[in-house]
Amino acid sequence: MIETDILVVGAGPSGSLAAKEAALKGANVLLIDRKSEIGSPKRCAEGVSKEGLKELGIKPDPRWIARELDGVRLVAPDNTNVFLDTSTIPIPEAGYILERKVFDKHMAMDAARAGAEIMIKTNAKSLKRIDDGFIVEADHMGEPIEIKAKIIIAADGPESRIGRMAGLKCNTPAEHMESCVQFEMAGVDMVNNQDISLFFGSVAPGGYVWIFPKGDDIANVGIGVLKSKTDKSAYDHLVDFIKTCPETKNAQPVEINVGGDPVDGLMSDRIGDNILVVGDAAGFVNPLTGGGINSALESGVYAGIVAAQAIEDENYSKRNLKEYVKLTDEHIGKNYKKYNAAKAYLLSLSDEELNEIAAAFKDEEFSEVTPRSLIKRLIKVSPKALLKLGKLF
């Protein structure tokens, strides 16, 4: 039987940062992932906020940055463009396009350098609660093993099972799981290959289509839809878009990525005795954009710090892990309410309303956008916005 203070299940961004932080604070840490190669296959459009990385002290490394971005292009159903410049407006998940397969590996390498032990091709299958922690049954390189841990950090992504196995109520209802499909494509004739492009309206019911540039003619072209808003699959919506969009109709795929994105907001059940849940597994995904890398990293840091302190205190009770909930509510969750309201508004708009708003904003020189100034402007453009926004705020 392998024994450790802290077992981190999942070496995505949240798990690697949790492992690194806990190891730096002196805990004995084991990080496991079921994959043969950490980071691969990716399930991500790879957009990340520059500021977010900076705040966590993660220095940009050319080995894992595919592209540095200038801004965001919002595209209305009638193809009207609105350009936002990230140097003047802070926009979540818009700063760099990562090479996730390299980034995730580097984050795990940093955890190893901090002192964490890593086991790849190790799939956690079940949990058994014992007096002072858990015994995890796992499959390592095809062989059954057992790992005894005082604390588990569940960093096992959007289809997380570890939290639930430990008795926590942390799952995303199907109606709030964005269904995503993406092709990495070559030969994309982008309107602007320094901006990410987001296409709204009936092209992607309940979500949006994205083109995220990774090179001059290389891009992640993907879609997220809510199953409750369409009878068609996300794949069929994306194929229709690619065939008809002038930027993608001659492009060719080199990779396909399929996955769920939990856009329901933070789960309240994020801790229990001997367990903390981080990243997508706990719903740390911006409900408006579907972006979760920055908050996965940040939640991992807080979990690592709190878990290491609990090891030092020799107290792994839920009560002693509460600081994690406080930190994540304060630093991450507080913004989700307004993002949820903005999303509800966006989803309430018809194609015609989106076209009207885009037409009014298309020549705008945005120097600063505050929620208040944006709402004022929206109401001026579309008096109907007053009715819809009134219900939300």
Ligand SMILES: Cc1cc2nc3c(=O)[nH]c(=O)nc-3n(C[C@H](O)[C@H](O)[C@H](O)COP(=O)(O)OP(=O)(O)OC[C@H]3O[C@@H](n4cnc5c(N)ncnc54)[C@H](O)[C@@H]3O)c2cc1C
């Ligand atoms: C198509 C798509 C596009 C996206 N685009 C963006 C974007 O552009 N920007 C952004 O910020 N976010 C994006 N996201 C969301 C982003 O990918 C996630 O928020 C982020 O990866 C969450 O990190 P994580 O560490 O919580 O989980 P993950 O990155 O999912 O990592 C979980 C890890 O746990 C491992 N694991 C799972 N179960 C077990 C087990 N039982 N035993 C051992 N290991 C296990 C998995 O192998 C995996 O490595 C996108 C998501 C999708 C689906």
